Amino acid sequence: MSELGMIIDIIEGTTFAMTPLVLAAIGEIFNERAGIVNIGLEGIMLISGFMAVVAAEATLNPFIGVLAGVATGAFIGLIHGYITAYLKGDHIISGLGINLFALGGVAFGIEAVWGVRGYHTPPDAAKVPDLPVINISPIFIAMILIVIGTHYLLYRTSIGLKVRAVGENPEAADVVGVNVERVQLLATIYGAALTGLAGAFLSIDWLTAITKELPAGRGFIALALVNFANWSPLLALGGGLLFGFFWTLGEWIKNMAAVKAVIPVTLMNTIPYIATLAVVAGLIGKSRPPRYVGRPYKRE
Amino acid sequence: MSKVIRGLSSSAYIGIIIIVAIIVGAIAYYAGTMAAPKTVSTTTITQTTTITQTVTVTQTVATTPTTTTTPTQTTSPSPTPTVTVPPNAPKKIAVVYDIGGRGDLSFNDMAYLGASKASKDFGLELVEVQSKTEADYLPNLRSLARSGDYAVIIAVGFLMTDAVKQVADEYPNQLFAIIDGYIPDKPNVLSVLFKEHEGSALVGALAGMVAHYYKCPAVGVVLGMEIPVLYKFEAGYYWGIRYGEEVYKQHTGEDIKPLNILWTYTGAFNDPAKGKTATEAQLAQGACVVYNVAGATGLGIFEAVEEAAKAKGRDMGPPFAIGVDSDQDWIKPGFILASMEKRVDVGVYTAVERALLYYAGKIDKFGGILELGLKEGGVAISKVEDLETFLAIAEQAGKQINKTEIIEKVKKMRSEIPQWIWQEVDKLAETLKTNPDVEVMGLKFSQIEKMIPLDANEIKQIREQLGVPTG
Numbered sequence: 001m002s003e004l005g006m007i008i009d010i011i012e013g014t015t016f017a018m019t020p021l022v023l024a025a026i027g028e029i030f031n032e033r034a035g036i037v038n039i040g041l042e043g044i045m046l047i048s049g050f051m052a053v054v055a056a057e058a059t060l061n062p063f064i065g066v067l068a069g070v071a072t073g074a075f076i077g078l079i080h081g082y083i084t085a086y087l088k089g090d091h092i093i094s095g096l097g098i099n100l101f102a103l104g105g106v107a108f109g110i111e112a113v114w115g116v117r118g119y120h121t122p123p124d125a126a127k128v129p130d131l132p133v134i135n136i137s138p139i140f141i142a143m144i145l146i147v148i149g150t151h152y153l154l155y156r157t158s159i160g161l162k163v164r165a166v167g168e169n170p171e172a173a174d175v176v177g178v179n180v181e182r183v184q185l186l187a188t189i190y191g192a193a194l195t196g197l198a199g200a201f202l203s204i205d206w207l208t209a210i211t212k213e214l215p216a217g218r219g220f221i222a223l224a225l226v227n228f229a230n231w232s233p234l235l236a237l238g239g240g241l242l243f244g245f246f247w248t249l250g251e252w253i254k255n256m257a258a259v260k261a262v263i264p265v266t267l268m269n270t271i272p273y274i275a276t277l278a279v280v281a282g283l284i285g286k287s288r289p290p291r292y293v294g295r296p297y298k299r300e
Numbered sequence: 301m302s303k304v305i306r307g308l309s310s311s312a313y314i315g316i317i318i319i320v321a322i323i324v325g326a327i328a329y330y331a332g333t334m335a336a337p338k339t340v341s342t343t344t345i346t347q348t349t350t351i352t353q354t355v356t357v358t359q360t361v362a363t364t365p366t367t368t369t370t371p372t373q374t375t376s377p378s379p380t381p382t383v384t385v386p387p388n389a390p391k392k393i394a395v396v397y398d399i400g401g402r403g404d405l406s407f408n409d410m411a412y413l414g415a416s417k418a419s420k421d422f423g424l425e426l427v428e429v430q431s432k433t434e435a436d437y438l439p440n441l442r443s444l445a446r447s448g449d450y451a452v453i454i455a456v457g458f459l460m461t462d463a464v465k466q467v468a469d470e471y472p473n474q475l476f477a478i479i480d481g482y483i484p485d486k487p488n489v490l491s492v493l494f495k496e497h498e499g500s501a502l503v504g505a506l507a508g509m510v511a512h513y514y515k516c517p518a519v520g521v522v523l524g525m526e527i528p529v530l531y532k533f534e535a536g537y538y539w540g541i542r543y544g545e546e547v548y549k550q551h552t553g554e555d556i557k558p559l560n561i562l563w564t565y566t567g568a569f570n571d572p573a574k575g576k577t578a579t580e581a582q583l584a585q586g587a588c589v590v591y592n593v594a595g596a597t598g599l600g601i602f603e604a605v606e607e608a609a610k611a612k613g614r615d616m617g618p619p620f621a622i623g624v625d626s627d628q629d630w631i632k633p634g635f636i637l638a639s640m641e642k643r644v645d646v647g648v649y650t651a652v653e654r655a656l657l658y659y660a661g662k663i664d665k666f667g668g669i670l671e672l673g674l675k676e677g678g679v680a681i682s683k684v685e686d687l688e689t690f691l692a693i694a695e696q697a698g699k700q701i702n703k704t705e706i707i708e709k710v711k712k713m714r715s716e717i718p719q720w721i722w723q724e725v726d727k728l729a730e731t732l733k734t735n736p737d738v739e740v741m742g743l744k745f746s747q748i749e750k751m752i753p754l755d756a757n758e759i760k761q762i763r764e765q766l767g768v769p770t771g
Binding site: 009013121202206209216247252255261265266269 | 409526570571572576577582585596599631
């Protein structure tokens with residue numbers, strides 16, 4: 001394998017590694033901008049991944065699978081949004097509930113649907129095909145567009161202004177006639193739908209498998225990415241790129257004798273985290289969350 | 301006033317009745333729990349004096365035909381279990397899974413197979429307990445031990461070693477078995493270990509010969525977390541690869557270049573995406589056989605191998621993966637060369653059986669080390685017949701599979717590889733059973749065996765001697 005081929009492989013690997021992180025992070029940024037915290041990303045990814053496999057296998061059409069994943073995410077977002085925005089429930093508790101439900105529900109679902117505990121591998125026809133020529137997923141391209149679109153939506157449109165106003169000062173927004181609850185609910189649905197896309201990407205694009213812990217912590221890394229990125233979609237893309245790159249690079253160089261001789265493996269497993277932290281912390285400095293994030297808004 | 305008193309007295313009556321009921325119940329409960337372990341505790345005392353019983357342990361295993369634990373035996377003529385539940389033994393067994401849990405594709409699922417087989421054969425009730433985090437080990441084990449309802453509590457996984465040690469001290473009358481953990485000195489703890497190095501040597505030899513047959517420059521192994529149990533896999537695999545090379549050279553008379561051996565610890569047992577990326581890295585560096593020692597992370601290994609083969613327009617390897625723990629050949633038929641079967645089911649079954657023998661007074665020591673290798677049927681390389689057994693399990697569970705298609709594909713894949721290679725692997729299995737002094741690159745297999753349990757320095761030394769990059 002030539003050096004060039006290896007570099008191309010690592011770049012391709014990076015596009016896969018970063019996609020679920022960025023998608024979930026963008027979604028979370030959007031709903032946190034509207035003041036709703038959703039720590040259930042891991043759970044949403046898991047449930048959506050599961051539903052994507054179910055739908056893709058039933059229809060043997062991966063795109064229906066992807067749609068099912070997005071729809072599942074949106075539905076969970078609807079529940080979370082309703083609990084937090086309308087019922088003024090605690091955001092953390094509700095998110096935690098999603099994660100716990102996913103852990104149990106998917107483990108049970110796999111057994112209920114396929115009669116096997118813990119894992120299932122759907123047939124090849126259920127897999128989202130890569131783009132021609134290069135080994136890159138169409139969902140990666142979609143992700144880039146979503147990042148740009150979300151950025152535009154957030155900073156250049158009146159919808160974005162409403163979303164940010166609700167997250168910064170819901171009272172003021174309310175006074176000028178913004179329906180705070182509705183904006184929050186819709187933002188949460190959008191955010192969770194993107195996370196659902198991330199889940200579908202994991203289960204029927206990057207891999208063709210569903211296991212009961214499929215995201216393996218990616219939901220939480222995405223949450224961290226939101227903070228690192230200072231609640232900015234473009235920075236989240238950059239952070240995801242960094243993390244994905246070092247994550248992939250780490251897996252590659254761990255196999256090389258020269259590297260093995262110098263760096264212990266355990267240290268190498270921390271490289272993506274350290275590198276991302278260092279770079280993002282250095283670039284951004286102090287991050288500032290939306291002022292009213294995570295607090296239920298009650299009209300006086 | 302009188303109404304109040306009457307009211308008080310009637311509620312007092314009810315209160316007294318309830319309290320009496322609770323006290324009676326508690327006494328009855330304690331009488332029940334005290335009675336059973338008491339008989340045990342006397343035997344515990346006698347048994348501490350006789351310590352060197354490990355040899356008998358292996359003998360009892362050897363008498364147990366390995367076929368008893370093949371799970372589909374319930375339908376085929378199965379040997380009726382010789383052990384019955386003695387009246388003094390509790391009527392339940394418990395299996396505690398570690399954080400990997402059921403559905404790791406192999407390890408814990410195999411433990412379940414063995415336990416459910418034992419519960420069926422001996423008429424015991426099986427209770428499964430899942431640990432969510434490492435902090436759950438102690439409370440889970442404690443609450444099971446406290447109840448005293450269990451003939452034996454089986455902890456599945458190395459990670460639970462310390463917790464079992466501690467709880468075994470707290471409840472000296474409760475029998476424990478730990479799979480993959482090393483607790484040599486407790487009379488109430490049976491440590492079930494597997495000679496993974498033996499099984500790994502077999503798949504290593506296969507990998508070495510197949511890699512040369514397809515003219516590949518490298519072979520690889522993708523591992524999970526870096527824990528000492530995995531060193532045994534590594535050592536056996538590397539040794540097997542070099543042995544296979546040697547055999548290949550002799551058989552073909554070709555002048556061959558030694559294979560590069562690639563290895564990586566992904567640090568996770570639950571992340572298939574990581575397994576896929578790690579495998580892609582190894583395939584790009586020329587590996588055409590990758591050994592999965594990574595639990596559910598291994599799903600990604602299979603996927604990467606399949607994708608790489610399909611990218612070259614093949615519907616079969618090379619590249620190949622090698623499965624681990626259970627027979628994984630069916631997961632991606634045609635791309636999984638064989639599996640190193642670690643018969644955790646045999647281990648769990650044997651532990652239950654041993655507990656019952658102990659309660660019956662047929663053996664006077666339960667604890668110790670139980671090492672299951674090729675000879676005892678504790679490890680093996682998968683055969684097409686095993687595949688049929690495993691597919692039957694999957695079918696029983698309700699999984700939709702095309703059994704004949706899978707078996708045909710695996711058979712076809714196996715026939716692509718020269719017959720003599722498979723025969724050499726079988727020959728090595730026989731050799732290791734009788735003469736572990738076979739030497740490769742100046743390293744006898746028995747030397748590796750003697751070094752076990754391996755630590756970080758010893759595995760480094762083994763890597764160095766076998767021409768594997770150290771780390």
